[in-house]
Amino acid sequence: MTFDLNRFRATLDAAHVRNDDPTTLVFDNYLRWKGVPAFLVRPVFKNDAPPAEVFVSPHFTVLVYRANPLYTTLCTLGASYRTIPFSRASFGDERGVRYEYIMHAAPSHEQQVAQLLALIAEYPFIHTIEIGPGYILPVGEPVVPGSSMEYLYFTYPYLDDGRLYESDPWGQIERPDLLIQMLWVLPIYRSEAQFIRTNGMEAFEQRLQERHSRIYDAYDMLRLPVVEHVP
Template sequence: MIDENERLSALEGHVRKFWDGHIVEPAPWGRGPILERVPKFSAYRVLPQRAGEAWVYVTVGSSVDGSEVGGIEFFVMSPVADEIHSETLAMVSHYHSFEAHRLSIGSIINIGRPWMSDSPMDHLLVSLPYPYGPQLEWAPPEAGGARFLWLLPIHRSEADFIKRETLDEFESILDSKGVNVLDPHRDPVA
């Protein structure tokens, strides 16, 4: 059996190892009900090394839910530092903590507010971590083998498109148009 504290340490180690050379710092969010449902929840901020790179906010502890293995950790990318991303991670982790609301690849979440101030995007798509690949996606066994998934901000019309068509079709459109996913004011592709 994996000790929860050892698992948390291994999850944090996975994040720090993946972003080796970057500053990785706590980005706490202790307001609201998150710690009641997900007591091991914490968020970290990964600082970019160069202009134009993403700020990354990532959970550590969302996957620690009493089970020994598996579970999901989440990350969101941003063009700027903003504590709203820690709030978003707390909100998504809290929502995901309910069995009836378990998230997986292709899940869409209406967050009820713009993902960033003045952005028209108010939905998140749970996606594979395409910008970073499987090295980030799969935590090692000592971290419970948790899976890190990307919360991609999308427009309501894009959420409707995915529900009406397919996730693969939406992802193909994003790729073919070379969409800048860090642009909080990007036009919808569907």
């Protein structure tokens, strides 16, 4: 859907003042980082859930960017409504961490990926589980029709954010009262999931980046596996 930028921003500002909803901070960050989205996708959630079961912002949206003619970038807006379970302890920080999520897909897969992002946003709260960089989520079915990938891998968006490891990365919002980070969600094969568990994140990401620099297929839902078999 197309949208009125000023009206949309005013709605998010009001939610921030009224409910301390940080979605407007995330939207501002996306505007600085990636610009104005081409359009929005509004996945449908239960609208009669009690407050304790509202896992994402009431204004949850998927922002769609089409800067690349081959692959669309889809970003959640409003997934960081709540703190990730157990993250205060694992981060050693009373703020814990909140996440937004980024995926890439061919234009023909935009709708499926938008719905998948909506499910991902609620997943840690529905299952009371901590996710973060290195987490592998079994989907149980192809991520999109025709794909043989049935797992999702979470990592920092190192192919998107050239400032990721600098002092002020685009993929992070840090304030005294909250920490929001962006995670890249990458569909992977079972063999790749096994490789990550056996050899670690860095070994997999190095292989992925090496091939992506030659073939530019890390975002392709129909790509060949980086790892065929795990020794």
